[in-house]
Amino acid sequence: MLVFTAKRVVRALLVILFATFLVVALLSIAPGSLAVTLLGEEATPDAVADLEARLGLDEPLWAQYVGWLGDAVTGDFGTSLRTRQDVLDAVLERLPVTLELALLALVIALLVSVPMALAAASRPNSLIDRVSTFLASVGLALPAFVVAPVLVYFLSLKAGLFPVSGWERIGDGLGDNLHHALLPAIGVAIPEIAAFQRLLRTDLDSTLHEDFISAAQARGLSRHYVLWRHALRPSSFSLITLAGISFGRLIGGTVIVEAVFSLPGLGSLIAGSISARDVITVQGAVAFIVIAYVVLNTLVDIGYGFLDPRVRREAVR
Amino acid sequence: MTSTPPLLQIADLRTWIATDAGPVRAVDGVSLEVAAGEAVGLVGESGSGKSMLARTVMGLLPDRAGTSGSVLLDGVDMLAASEKARQAMLGPKVAMVFQDAGRALNPVVRIGRQITEGMVRHLGISRSEARERAVGLLTEVGVPDPRRRLSNYPFQLSGGMRQRIMIAIALACEPDLLIADEPTTALDVTVQRQILDLLDRVRTTRGMGLVLISHDLGLVAGRTDRVAVMYSGRMVEEGPTDAVFDTPRHRYTEALLASTPSLDTPRTRRMRVIEGSLPDPRKPPAGCRFAPRCTARTDACEVPGADHLRDGVLAHRHACVHPAVLSGATPLAAVAPADEPRS
Ligand SMILES: Nc1ncnc2c1ncn2[C@@H]1O[C@H](COP(=O)(O)OP(=O)(O)O)[C@@H](O)[C@H]1O
Ligand code: SF4
Ligand SMILES: [Mg+2]
Numbered sequence: 001m002l003v004f005t006a007k008r009v010v011r012a013l014l015v016i017l018f019a020t021f022l023v024v025a026l027l028s029i030a031p032g033s034l035a036v037t038l039l040g041e042e043a044t045p046d047a048v049a050d051l052e053a054r055l056g057l058d059e060p061l062w063a064q065y066v067g068w069l070g071d072a073v074t075g076d077f078g079t080s081l082r083t084r085q086d087v088l089d090a091v092l093e094r095l096p097v098t099l100e101l102a103l104l105a106l107v108i109a110l111l112v113s114v115p116m117a118l119a120a121a122s123r124p125n126s127l128i129d130r131v132s133t134f135l136a137s138v139g140l141a142l143p144a145f146v147v148a149p150v151l152v153y154f155l156s157l158k159a160g161l162f163p164v165s166g167w168e169r170i171g172d173g174l175g176d177n178l179h180h181a182l183l184p185a186i187g188v189a190i191p192e193i194a195a196f197q198r199l200l201r202t203d204l205d206s207t208l209h210e211d212f213i214s215a216a217q218a219r220g221l222s223r224h225y226v227l228w229r230h231a232l233r234p235s236s237f238s239l240i241t242l243a244g245i246s247f248g249r250l251i252g253g254t255v256i257v258e259a260v261f262s263l264p265g266l267g268s269l270i271a272g273s274i275s276a277r278d279v280i281t282v283q284g285a286v287a288f289i290v291i292a293y294v295v296l297n298t299l300v301d302i303g304y305g306f307l308d309p310r311v312r313r314e315a316v317r
Numbered sequence: 318m319t320s321t322p323p324l325l326q327i328a329d330l331r332t333w334i335a336t337d338a339g340p341v342r343a344v345d346g347v348s349l350e351v352a353a354g355e356a357v358g359l360v361g362e363s364g365s366g367k368s369m370l371a372r373t374v375m376g377l378l379p380d381r382a383g384t385s386g387s388v389l390l391d392g393v394d395m396l397a398a399s400e401k402a403r404q405a406m407l408g409p410k411v412a413m414v415f416q417d418a419g420r421a422l423n424p425v426v427r428i429g430r431q432i433t434e435g436m437v438r439h440l441g442i443s444r445s446e447a448r449e450r451a452v453g454l455l456t457e458v459g460v461p462d463p464r465r466r467l468s469n470y471p472f473q474l475s476g477g478m479r480q481r482i483m484i485a486i487a488l489a490c491e492p493d494l495l496i497a498d499e500p501t502t503a504l505d506v507t508v509q510r511q512i513l514d515l516l517d518r519v520r521t522t523r524g525m526g527l528v529l530i531s532h533d534l535g536l537v538a539g540r541t542d543r544v545a546v547m548y549s550g551r552m553v554e555e556g557p558t559d560a561v562f563d564t565p566r567h568r569y570t571e572a573l574l575a576s577t578p579s580l581d582t583p584r585t586r587r588m589r590v591i592e593g594s595l596p597d598p599r600k601p602p603a604g605c606r607f608a609p610r611c612t613a614r615t616d617a618c619e620v621p622g623a624d625h626l627r628d629g630v631l632a633h634r635h636a637c638v639h640p641a642v643l644s645g646a647t648p649l650a651a652v653a654p655a656d657e658p659r660s
Contacts, residue, residue: 214415218415219435230423307425309425310424
């Protein structure tokens, strides 16, 4: 298990190095002088040269990257060109909102999709299977920019169950926080629920044809027990991969929902920085997300080892 | 014969599986009885319906399967019983050992749980008590270092050990009947005999009924009291193992015997292969299903119903129109009587 974990960690570090290099490189490869773009056509050559030096754009790419990396490991992702705020501070300030949203959405998606898939798989072609699979198809077909406003309209405006927009920090009370977070999280979760249900339903179906399921049934174990104890775990490998990928994606991808509900998350930070041409903030935030994404996927990989004893052994061999 | 009803009483059982090309008639009108403590062999080449018969008894059929007839186990009709009532029988009344323990053990569940979960459910004992019993069971089936094995996963054990563990799992709730479906087919020859000997031993010490399924008639000889031969979903011969083995009546049994080398008694008989293959189970021939491959076939064999079971001496029954003669070396059936004298 130690060797297995070490291998995954080394691989993750390599991926992070490569990915952050791309993030830094993109700025230099971008056509035209970035400084000119930032300062406008009428900027003096002195001002342009000054900004280029400050951004390190006058140096070769590898030197730029080494400089960036050196700063980044000490937690210095630069200073926002727009607000003069430290980029890491800006990211960390917004991160809890996005993290909570993504995490809550993921938990909701798993809590809903796993029982849905189990119920569907336990009685193939039954009414419950058809309804569950139909709902999943509908969920998959609905993009967030449709789901979120509809949720707001019905649950907030009509039923008054949730606030229409805004955010309360966890520090200011969990109840209030959840009250604000739940609806956006459901909005984020719905397409994930659909994808999770589909995937798990399919994997369960093939697992249920395995001999070890027949053997478990031959022991007189209840349908419920066989599903949860014997079928769920061997069927959940791709689900866990997908959930890990989804989580990483959600950290950078709750933009629409954050916009609909005016939430101060990472998505709105990046969106705002892009329109303001605040490259340093974009660079820092994207690098941060990349790192978070790789770390998460590595944790998922290592999680496999706990879930499937065979993986541990194969990796050590 | 006796006044006590048999442990297992299968009557006119039919099991079919709906497919796009029509129903597969996997078991097609089979009757079979197993008395308490009796060992019965069920043989026939691959595809003849042995596993489907076993799965029907256990209620482990695919989604698109249908059944008719009855399967009485200790007086309970397993085909008509509710799911709960049937599950209550599985473990304490009947248990099954599968062909390939490598596939029949859950790869991600520890051995200990797979042995104990049935006991916890059926015997109403605690998990720790079940673990103690599991240690005893593993010792009984010859698994060394049983306490440590409980926390192993199946992949950490050899094929032979896995099959021993399957047997321990099957014995856990002290079933009256054990169905072993090709329990040694996936194993090395040396391990095969150990497993068969183990089955013999636990059966006699526990006084348990056994249905030993194999495609190899030689394998069940000497280990069973009676043997039943299946062909294309039909029962073609049934009787005391020695009688069927020494004087096969049905032409299929005769051919099967000639084509299989025995594990127990090295046979001097020359190996013959049965020409042809099983008929399409969706469109089996009327009359005797072996007719297309039989060298003794006549028109009488193809009359619908020609393959009903005929009583013979000492409960040795067969479904052949031109049975092999009881003794002597008369090769073929031109002169064989159409029916047998009844005892
Ligand atoms: N899941 C299934 N779907 C359709 N046909 C099946 C299925 N399982 C078995 N069969 C068919 O049922 C017949 C009997 O199979 P089986 O009981 O497995 O034979 P045996 O155990 O004697 O080798 C065969 O014709 C086989 O092709
Ligand atoms: S009934 Fe006829 S075809 Fe069938 S095995 Fe006997 S002799 Fe052959
Ligand atoms: Mg079989």
